[in-house]
Amino acid sequence: MAETATVDQLMLHIADKYATLSKQLKIIAKYVEQHRTSLMLERISDIAEHCDVQPSAIVRFAKQFGFSGFSEMQAVFRDAYTAQTGPSPNYQQRIRKLIETKASPLSSGAMAREFIDASRSGLDELLSGLDEARFEEAVKLLVKADNIYVIGVRRSFPIASYIVYALQHTNKRVHLLSGQGGMFREQCRSIGKNDVMIAISFTPYGKETQACVRLAHHRQAKTLVITDSQLSPLAKHATVSLTVKEGSAFAFRSLTNAMCLCQALFIALAYRLELDVEETSAIDGYDD
Secondary structure, eight states, rough: OOOOOOOHHHHHHHHHHHHGHHHHHHHHHHHHHTTTTTGGGGGGGHHHHHHHHHHHHHHHHHHHOOSSHHHHHHHHHHHHHHHHHHHOOOHHHHHHHHHHSSSSSOOOOHHHHHHHHHHHHHHHHHHTTOOOHHHHHHHHHHHHEEEEEEOOOOGGHHHHHHHHHHTTTSSSSSEEOGGGGOHHHHHTTTTOOOEEEEEOOOOOHHHHHHHHHHHHTTTOEEEEEEEEESSSSSSGOOOOEEEEEEEEETTTOHHHOOOOOHHHHHHHHHHTTTOOOOOOOOTTOOOO
């Protein structure tokens, strides 16, 4: 782990083992998640004081995840900060890097096969790691909801748009928080305690989504979070959280798992509502 770890890999590893950690190590795990941007500057004694543990517990935590000690784990966060001081690569830069790192040109078919294979592997992982009890809780939330608000920004937006489209085939009142005109707050200001917000966000976690989840929590609404870690900043306000880890190829993450999970949510909800899911009736003069 320590030889190739990035911050994201480390956080996912922590999330995977979180349930098996001792009470002390869980406290440290939460601190690491919430202070990942400043951890590189903190002394082990300061972290121990904040977590109300002995410094030896911090060392034990680092060793739990394959590091020789705290300093080696801290270097992962320092390296991440150094990498982030420059602008993150855009899509064109990722493609150029792909070209530079391959010994010979790839055919379009070979690239498609590699990406499809990564997505398929991700689906296998989604299936094997599905928490059926938690998924059932998510469906029950939607069954009981008066209104369903959905938010997902940037790469999560297509997933949010899809689940809104699907849910509109039920008799539920569904609202897509698009943020048009910068009005995220205004679009969810009427959310109440009998409503549910579906929030979809993955690393590095959209600030707009986090703000809407905090507002929903403040209004006592229920929140269904779809994210990549139980330690994500969204999960702490979640009534139910579902975790999704996407396959990736060529530095591009797939959306296959999250889309599949949302489709499964809709189908399970429709089944619970005993719906005959059909397309809405055609409107005269309107051509799809």
